[in-house]
Amino acid sequence: MDFFSDLSWLLPAPADFRKQCDSLTTTSGPLGRTVRTLATHALNEKQLGRLSRVISELSSGGADLSSLTPFRLGVIGNGTLDLIVPTLTASAARHGILLHSVQAEFGQTIQEALDPASGINRARPDAVLLCIDYRALPNLTTPQGITDAVTMIRTMREGFRRNGGAFSIVPTFAPPAESLFGSLDRAQPQSVRGAIDGLNRELAADVAKSSDVLFDVAALAETVGLANWHSPAQWNMAKLPFSATYLPLFADHVGRLIGAMRGKSRRCMILDLDNTLWGGVIGDDGIDGIKLAQGDAVGEAFLDVQRMALMLRGRGVVLAVSSKNTDAVARGPFQRHPEMLLREKHFAVFQANWNDKATNIKAIAETLSLGLESMVFVDDNPVERGLVREILPQVAIPELGDDPALYARAVLSAGYFETVAFLEEDRNRADLYQTNADRVALRDQAGDVEAYLATLKMEIVFAPFDSTGRARISQLINKSNQFNLTTRRYDEVAVEQLGKAPAVFTLQVRLIDVFGDNGMISVVICKPRDAKTWEIDTWLMSCRVLGRRVELMVLREILANAAANGIERVMGVYLPTDRNAMVRDHYEKLGFSRAGQPGDGSAEWWTIAADTEIEAPPMTVRRSAHDTLVPA
Amino acid sequence: MASDTDTIFLKLNPILQECFDDDDIIATPELQANDVEGWDSLAHVRLILHIERAFKIHFSASEVTSFKNVGDLAHAIKAKT
Numbered sequence: 177m178d179f180f181s182d183l184s185w186l187l188p189a190p191a192d193f194r195k196q197c198d199s200l201t202t203t204s205g206p207l208g209r210t211v212r213t214l215a216t217h218a219l220n221e222k223q224l225g226r227l228s229r230v231i232s233e234l235s236s237g238g239a240d241l242s243s244l245t246p247f248r249l250g251v252i253g254n255g256t257l258d259l260i261v262p263t264l265t266a267s268a269a270r271h272g273i274l275l276h277s278v279q280a281e282f283g284q285t286i287q288e289a290l291d292p293a294s295g296i297n298r299a300r301p302d303a304v305l306l307c308i309d310y311r312a313l314p315n316l317t318t319p320q321g322i323t324d325a326v327t328m329i330r331t332m333r334e335g336f337r338r339n340g341g342a343f344s345i346v347p348t349f350a351p352p353a354e355s356l357f358g359s360l361d362r363a364q365p366q367s368v369r370g371a372i373d374g375l376n377r378e379l380a381a382d383v384a385k386s387s388d389v390l391f392d393v394a395a396l397a398e399t400v401g402l403a404n405w406h407s408p409a410q411w412n413m414a415k416l417p418f419s420a421t422y423l424p425l426f427a428d429h430v431g432r433l434i435g436a437m438r439g440k441s442r443r444c445m446i447l448d449l450d451n452t453l454w455g456g457v458i459g460d461d462g463i464d465g466i467k468l469a470q471g472d473a474v475g476e477a478f479l480d481v482q483r484m485a486l487m488l489r490g491r492g493v494v495l496a497v498s499s500k501n502t503d504a505v506a507r508g509p510f511q512r513h514p515e516m517l518l519r520e521k522h523f524a525v526f527q528a529n530w531n532d533k534a535t536n537i538k539a540i541a542e543t544l545s546l547g548l549e550s551m552v553f554v555d556d557n558p559v560e561r562g563l564v565r566e567i568l569p570q571v572a573i574p575e576l577g578d579d580p581a582l583y584a585r586a587v588l589s590a591g592y593f594e595t596v597a598f599l600e601e602d603r604n605r606a607d608l609y610q611t612n613a614d615r616v617a618l619r620d621q622a623g624d625v626e627a628y629l630a631t632l633k634m635e636i637v638f639a640p641f642d643s644t645g646r647a648r649i650s651q652l653i654n655k656s657n658q659f660n661l662t663t664r665r666y667d668e669v670a671v672e673q674l675g676k677a678p679a680v681f682t683l684q685v686r687l688i689d690v691f692g693d694n695g696m697i698s699v700v701i702c703k704p705r706d707a708k709t710w711e712i713d714t715w716l717m718s719c720r721v722l723g724r725r726v727e728l729m730v731l732r733e734i735l736a737n738a739a740a741n742g743i744e745r746v747m748g749v750y751l752p753t754d755r756n757a758m759v760r761d762h763y764e765k766l767g768f769s770r771a772g773q774p775g776d777g778s779a780e781w782w783t784i785a786a787d788t789e790i791e792a793p794p795m796t797v798r799r800s801a802h803d804t805l806v807p808a
Numbered sequence: 809m810a811s812d813t814d815t816i817f818l819k820l821n822p823i824l825q826e827c828f829d830d831d832d833i834i835a836t837p838e839l840q841a842n843d844v845e846g847w848d849s850l851a852h853v854r855l856i857l858h859i860e861r862a863f864k865i866h867f868s869a870s871e872v873t874s875f876k877n878v879g880d881l882a883h884a885i886k887a888k889t
Contacts, residue, residue: 222826222858258850412869414853421861 179582180400181421183428185574185590186218187565193223197230207234208243208274213569215269221259221423228265235274244274245438249430250296250342252280252288253307255417260307260426267427271435271591272549282415285312286328289335297340303389303437304336305345305430309417310352316371326378333388344388345433348376350397350418353406389596391433396426432591442572442592443605444546445488446537448555449499449506449528450719453485453518454478455580457719459505459658459755468515475515477580481554482517484584489522492605493593494544496525498536498553500722502658502757503528524606530758532625532723533560534567552592556583557720558691559632566631567623626794629724632689634795636729641675641682648696649684652716657755660716661748661762679704681737685730687721687795697721698730708744710734710786715748715762725793731766733797738786747771750780766790816882816889823862824878827855837879863889 190196196214200207211231219227235241247268251257261279268275278299280288285308288294296304306329310316313325333344349372356367364370376394383390397405400422407419418426435441450457455467455474469475489495495518499506506528510520520526525543527536533555541548548570555561561573574586641649650668657663666674674680685698698721701714712734717727738746748763750756763782764770767790771781820835828846833839841847847855856872859865859881865888875881 226829256850259854409866409869410857413856413872414850416853420857 178400178421179585180425180589183218183424184577185586186216187575189217189219189223193217193219194226197226200230201233201237204239206240206243208241209569211241211269212244212272215266216572219266219424221263221420224263224266224424224427226266227269228262231265231269231274232276235276241274244269244272245440246274246276247303247434247438248299248301249275249277249434250280250288250299250301250304250336250340251277251307252285252296252304253417254283254285254312255307255309255411255415256282257307259414259416259420259423263423263427264430267424267431268434269431270428271431272440273431273434273438275431275434286332286335289332289339292339294339296342297336300340301342303345303434304340304342305391306332306347307417308347309393310349310368310372311411311417313349313375316375317366317368321371322365322375322378325375326382329379330382333386343386345391345430346379346383346388347391348379348394350394350405351402353402389433389437391429393426396422396429400425429591432594433596436594436596440549441594442493442552443550444494444496444524444540444544445485445552445554445587445592446496446498446540447485448533448553448557448560449497449501449509451556451580452478452554452583453481454509454513454516457658458509459501459719459758460655462657463508463513466509466513468509468513470515474580477583479515479517480584481580481587484587486517486522488593489606491593491595491598494524494546494606495522496540496544497523497527498533498540498555499528500530500533500719501528502755505658505755522606530722532563534564534623534625537564537568537571552587552590554583554587556580559689559721559724562632562691563625563628566628567625625723630794632691632724634724635688635798636726636795637686637688637798637800638733639684639686639800641671641684643672645684645696646671646675649699652696652699652718653714656716656718657753658719658758659722660714660756661712661759662714662751663753663756664714666714674701681710681734681741683730683733683737685726687724687726694718694721698726700730700734702734702738702746704743705747708742710738710743710746712746712748725795727762727766728790728793729795729797732790732792735784735786735788735790743786746784746786748782748784750782752777752780813882813886816885817878819862820859820878820882820885823855823858827851827858835878835882837882838877840877859885865889 215227251261257279261277264277265275278296278301280296288296315321316325329346336342336344351369351372355361355369357364361367361369362373365374380390405418405422410416410419447453455478456465458466467475468478485495507520509516525540527540537551537553541551548568551571553564553571553573556576564571565573572592574590576583576586646668650671654665675682681702683700684696687694687697697718699714699716702710703713705711734746748768750760750763767788768782768784771783773780817835824833824835825831828844833844856867860867863885871884
């Protein structure tokens with residue numbers, strides 16, 4: 177596993193990738209978005225080749241790929257191009273480009289540029305990718321070497337411009353992994369490494385003066401390590417200019433550059449809050465409890481995420497928030513936490529509510545008058561990412577992995593904000609989008625959430641309180657503030673007694689889905705009020721599984737057990753605190769009727785018949801022993 | 809630890825099929841480049857790179873040019889794993 181060669185910020189390729197490729201050729205209608213979505217996986221060289229072939233077939237067969245922008249690319253180089261070129265079309269599709277490549281004969285570089293009748297020039301490409309490396313510059317270490325190299329490359333660029341009407345994508349040069357003098361190389365242009373250092377700087381300055389585009393191959397090679405990038409064996413065997421391991425990475429970088437040239441770069445980054453911008457859940461842990469501090473390894477990681485967001489904003493990327501939270505609670509850290517780098521003023525839209533994120537992201541895009549194709553969505557929760565991918569496939573969503581320390585790297589390595597020119601007005605662009613960081617009105621729900629939930633293959637596991645779960649049950653009871661109807665606290669001893677009391681019904685709930693085991697996510701305690709009535713003393717749930725219909729399934733379980741125990745009515749009470757406003761309508765939404773409220777507003781009582789039919793949401797149920805067993 | 813030759817052939821099957829885009833290819837010791845459509849020098853390089861990655865081994869240039877058939881290849885893999 178290697179972060180860069182595996183394109184770890186992308187979703188792994190689907191198991192039926194080949195089948196999905198094949199089925200593209202038999203599908204009619206607009207295919208651009210499907211192609212782009214399929215390309216937006218971590219594809220290996222072989223898979224890129226396959227998808228590239230399919231795209232080219234579709235394109236020549238007249239399929240509707242109109243959502244992709246056509247681009248003709250000439251490719252020349254001093255090494256073997258045959259392995260590089262087949263990976264480019266699929267990689268470019270990932271960045272919204274329908275690429276058609278024309279490849280020069282092996283080793284033809286200057287000749288292709290200067291001959292108006294060369295294959296490349298006759299193809300009239302939009303741009304020519306110069307795949308040349310230091311081995312194309314044998315005289316680089318001579319006194320005039322650097323100047324000669326810059327001149328030679330300029331001759332090529334001018335040739336393609338004059339004879340092919342194309343601009344050039346000009347590489348920097350990856351230094352070899354081997355040194356000549358040792359550390360002195362850096363100051364010694366008589367070494368290849370020293371000369372390349374000088375050449376890259378001159379080249380960057382020379383290209384910046386033109387409308388050609390620089391491709392910083394040297395930075396790419398240094399990122400993965402020069403000793404990995406250069407494979408002497410593969411060069412000797414087949415003149416591969418860099419190790420085949422990095423073909424997908426190289427191709428993606430070509431794709432993102434071309435995407436940037438055609439205005440496909442993303443412009444807005446939408447951030448989740450809990451466990452994305454800070455460690456922990458603000459609604460439960462509170463301002464003092466979230467992890468966000470220097471000197472704390474976890475807290476530092478989240479500060480890095482904030483630092484990244486601020487730097488991006490400084491270069492014109494618009495920031496927005498989409499969080500499942502109560503608005504006032506979510507804003508707390510931005511207003512009062514001393515370590516926060518991000519403040520409310522940095523966000524163009526601040527969207528904290530309990531709706532699904534697809535609906536929220538759509539509203540954010542509409543408020544900013546930016547297309548969904550301009551959006552990047554950063555969220556630590558794979559279920560939220562999956563939902564938005566399903567409903568809004570145009571939004572770019574990096575995979576974040578398990579370690580917050582790599583969140584910033586994942587976002588920045590994906591190249592969402594690749595830019596070929598930076599103007600003064602870009603610097604302040606984020607300000608132009610600044611509204612009052614108000615919440616925006618929500619439109620209709622953005623898509624079929626139900627259908628997505630069904631794909632999660634959720635399995636809910638019910639069990640009474642037991643000794644194994646006791647510590648976690650007690651922790652949840654004492655920590656949960658938001659989805660907590662009564663906020664009653666019980667220590668472990670009390671939890672043990674409740675579990676053993678014959679008249680008390682207890683429930684611990686786990687949820688497992690395709691992304692893994694979410695652990696214990698809900699706790700319920702029902703106490704008898706009289707012979708025919710249960711009172712829900714405690715009902716809490718982790719906000720991480722909000723919007724998954726878990727509460728419906730839990731209610732079914734409560735009612736079934738109540739009925740099995742000869743209970744006729746179940747009563748619920750909502751005790752308002754300053755943290756649990758999100759469950760104010762909990763019982764009403766579940767179909768309870770109002771059963772009274774004292775004048776001081778301190779409690780709201782609700783009631784439901786134990787034989788009420790509740791429609792089962794899409795999940796399977798597993799139970800471990802209750803005293804009174806209920807059929808599954 | 810030397811791998812079992814049968815295991816090597818089993819592992820070679822999908823690599824060959826994938827490389828030459830032909831699900832009917834069966835890795836046999838006698839199979840050689842002339843028998844497979846598209847097995848030219850470039851495809852050979854591709855195949856070697858795939859095998860190197862799949863078996864986590866490395867072939868020298870002289871080895872790469874010396875394989876006459878899949879049997880030779882499997883033999884070399886066996887010696888390295």
